[in-house]
Amino acid sequence: MAMLYDEKNDHVKQVSKVGIIGAGISGIAAAKQLSKHNPVVLEATEFIGGVWKHCSYSCTKLQTPRCDFEFSDFPWPDRDNTTFPTHIQVLDYLYSYAKHFDVLKCIKFNSKVVEIRYAGLDRTGTLLNNESNNQMCGEYGKLLNGHPVWEVAVRDTSNQSNGAVQWYGFEFLVICIGKYGDMPRMENTNNGEFSAFSGKVLHSIEYSKLDKEAAHSLLNGKKVAVIGYKKSAIDLAMECVQANQGCEGEACTMVIRTLHWIVPSYWIWGLPFFLFYSTRSSQFLHQTPNQTLFKTFLCLLFSPLRRGISKFIEQYLLWKLPLVKYGLKPDHPFEEDYASCQMAILPENFFEEADKGKLKFKKASKWGFWSGGIEFEDKTRLEVDVVLLATGYDGKKKLQSIFPHPFKSLLLDSNGVMPLYRGTIHPLIPNMAFVGYIESVSNLQTAELRCKWLCRLADEKFKLPPVKKMLEQINEELEIMKRSTRFHKRHCISTFSINHSDEICKEMGINPWRKTNWFWEAFSPYSSQDYYDENE
Ligand SMILES: Cc1cc2nc3c(=O)[nH]c(=O)nc-3n(C[C@H](O)[C@H](O)[C@H](O)COP(=O)(O)OP(=O)(O)OC[C@H]3O[C@@H](n4cnc5c(N)ncnc54)[C@H](O)[C@@H]3O)c2cc1C
Numbered sequence: 240m241a242m243l244y245d246e247k248n249d250h251v252k253q254v255s256k257v258g259i260i261g262a263g264i265s266g267i268a269a270a271k272q273l274s275k276h277n278p279v280v281l282e283a284t285e286f287i288g289g290v291w292k293h294c295s296y297s298c299t300k301l302q303t304p305r306c307d308f309e310f311s312d313f314p315w316p317d318r319d320n321t322t323f324p325t326h327i328q329v330l331d332y333l334y335s336y337a338k339h340f341d342v343l344k345c346i347k348f349n350s351k352v353v354e355i356r357y358a359g360l361d362r363t364g365t366l367l368n369n370e371s372n373n374q375m376c377g378e379y380g381k382l383l384n385g386h387p388v389w390e391v392a393v394r395d396t397s398n399q400s401n402g403a404v405q406w407y408g409f410e411f412l413v414i415c416i417g418k419y420g421d422m423p424r425m426e427n428t429n430n431g432e433f434s435a436f437s438g439k440v441l442h443s444i445e446y447s448k449l450d451k452e453a454a455h456s457l458l459n460g461k462k463v464a465v466i467g468y469k470k471s472a473i474d475l476a477m478e479c480v481q482a483n484q485g486c487e488g489e490a491c492t493m494v495i496r497t498l499h500w501i502v503p504s505y506w507i508w509g510l511p512f513f514l515f516y517s518t519r520s521s522q523f524l525h526q527t528p529n530q531t532l533f534k535t536f537l538c539l540l541f542s543p544l545r546r547g548i549s550k551f552i553e554q555y556l557l558w559k560l561p562l563v564k565y566g567l568k569p570d571h572p573f574e575e576d577y578a579s580c581q582m583a584i585l586p587e588n589f590f591e592e593a594d595k596g597k598l599k600f601k602k603a604s605k606w607g608f609w610s611g612g613i614e615f616e617d618k619t620r621l622e623v624d625v626v627l628l629a630t631g632y633d634g635k636k637k638l639q640s641i642f643p644h645p646f647k648s649l650l651l652d653s654n655g656v657m658p659l660y661r662g663t664i665h666p667l668i669p670n671m672a673f674v675g676y677i678e679s680v681s682n683l684q685t686a687e688l689r690c691k692w693l694c695r696l697a698d699e700k701f702k703l704p705p706v707k708k709m710l711e712q713i714n715e716e717l718e719i720m721k722r723s724t725r726f727h728k729r730h731c732i733s734t735f736s737i738n739h740s741d742e743i744c745k746e747m748g749i750n751p752w753r754k755t756n757w758f759w760e761a762f763s764p765y766s767s768q769d770y771y772d773e774n775e
């Protein structure tokens with residue numbers, strides 16, 4: 240890595256071709272695929288694995304089947320095992336992968352990026368006449384163009400340091416800081432103001448930092464409210480229940496703003512779940528970007544079948560789980576939760592604990608604190624000792640906090656979604672890629688394929704379409720998401736993931752039809768291994 244004195248900003252910077260921020264699943268995948276460019280991976284903590292290290296409780300498990308959550312060239316040791324790996328096993332798998340492909344050597348741990356600057360700005364912060372301006376008008380340009388485009392300030396977060404900041408310069412920067420983790424979402428939670436309440440308030444990320452004993456003593460014999468009804472909340476509620484077994488134990492109440500469909504396993508009426516949404520034939524029923532008029536017509540024709548599949552799954556869930564008894568039947572179709580990647584897998588014994596009275600549910604769109612607990616919009620009060628906020632994360636704010644003007648204002652479009660071509664390139668932000676922002680049923684698989692695509696793009700094996708075309712494509716995808724689900728802001732491609740990958744394969748110059756015969760092509764699900772390329 241070369242050292243360079245930056246006259247404009249009066250600091251020395253280390254210069255390298257490729258920088259990657261974050262060493263979670265996405266950052267590790269990017270580092271492996273871009274390894275020939277000797278990337279520098281800047282990781283804020285002293286661990287790889289991101290959310291699997293920092294947002295997991297003792298009960299956290301993968302909720303994607305393991306054979307769908309694996310790198311194409313690194314199968315899980317026991318990939319046919321149908322149990323879900325624990326978060327520790329996910330971390331072990333990731334470490335083995337990073338060691339096997341010698342990725343760890345690229346990582347600078349305890350290196351938190353605190354600021355990103357664009358080298359093409361003058362002292363007043365105005366864009367110089369350069370590639371970015373060209374970009375606004377037409378072509379995106381090369382990812383690697385021989386000079387540093389991004390300057391990155393990195394704070395040493397190790398205990399021994401005094402928070403020293405070192406500057407780096409990169410031609411191409413890959414942002415992998417994660418959609419979840421690090422920045423708790425606190426909106427509507429009285430802006431983080433809990434002083435009215437005399438008990439304890441913790442966000443799920445703070446709870447994740449507690450060891451088993453501390454977690455147990457926080458919850459044991461306490462009345463607890465868990466705010467939220469998604470996967471973090473459901474798992475947290477189960478941790479509360481487990482800490483409150485026996486007659487001394489108190490009940491845990493889940494405060495639910497929006498109901499969602501919850502699923503006990505990947506089997507529906509005896510059929511494997513993948514048949515409904517993860518094969519080419521099942522995704523054929525759903526809209527895809529740039530579809531022909533004929534396909535639009537077919538989709539219309541098939542819409543009763545699509546709705547029927549959703550209803551079929553809903554009927555199973557209503558039969559299998561006491562959703563009606565507990566007032567937990569969502570108003571929206573199952574398909575909308577699936578299309579927004581919001582399907583949570585239910586832990587064992589969840590409703591058994593509700594039947595025992597250990598788990599309670601309170602539906603409330605608004606709530607606030609009073610000294611003894613939580614007050615709801617209907618003025619009823621819940622007395623609690625501890626409030627756990629499983630309210631999710633603000634990944635966009637996390638990104639904006641390190642992003643420079645004027646790009647910060649371009650990060651989100653008017654719908655509040657990041658406009659990313661192939662889920663990776665922001666057409667108006669030069670020499671930068673984002674991995675881990677679009678979601679699917681397996682975020683690892685989605686990230687890895689996009690990193691392969693990125694590597695070929697950096698090597699100029701293909702060219703991006705003009706900026707206008709990319710924006711049109713992004714818009715097409717967003718329209719599909721909007722038509723599929725009211726929760727489109729989750730930026731999820733699960734109902735057209737195979738089509739999304741097909742387009743990526745075509746640009747990479749590889750055959751998008753990855754199966755050995757038409758039967759498998761139509762009826763078997765697509766996994767990472769389908770994208771294994773022995774020539775890589
Ligand atoms: C508890 C939990 C369980 C999940 N389970 C599943 C699942 O079963 N299946 C699935 O498909 N998806 C799951 N997800 C979604 C999950 O986010 C992805 O699967 C994936 O692990 C995300 O990886 P990532 O690398 O994009 O982000 P992260 O894991 O968030 O990693 C980001 C990394 O960037 C680092 N970083 C952040 N800011 C900076 C900075 N300023 N400077 C330097 N480094 C920085 C962080 O320390 C972290 O190491 C889960 C998410 C959570 C929170």
Ligand SMILES: NC(=O)c1ccc[n+]([C@@H]2O[C@H](COP(=O)([O-])OP(=O)(O)OC[C@H]3O[C@@H](n4cnc5c(N)ncnc54)[C@H](OP(=O)(O)O)[C@@H]3O)[C@@H](O)[C@H]2O)c1
Binds near residue numbers: 424443469631
């Ligand atoms: N593999 C695993 O076991 C596992 C475990 C945990 C998390 N995850 C994943 O991690 C990601 C984040 O999950 P998450 O559960 O932490 O966050 P999330 O999916 O964003 O869910 C946040 C929950 O909090 C609710 N909420 C937010 N603000 C609220 C408020 N002010 N008042 C009341 N309710 C509020 C939301 O309700 P609304 O729906 O009304 O917004 C929602 O129920 C997801 O992708 C999830 O699948 C996976």
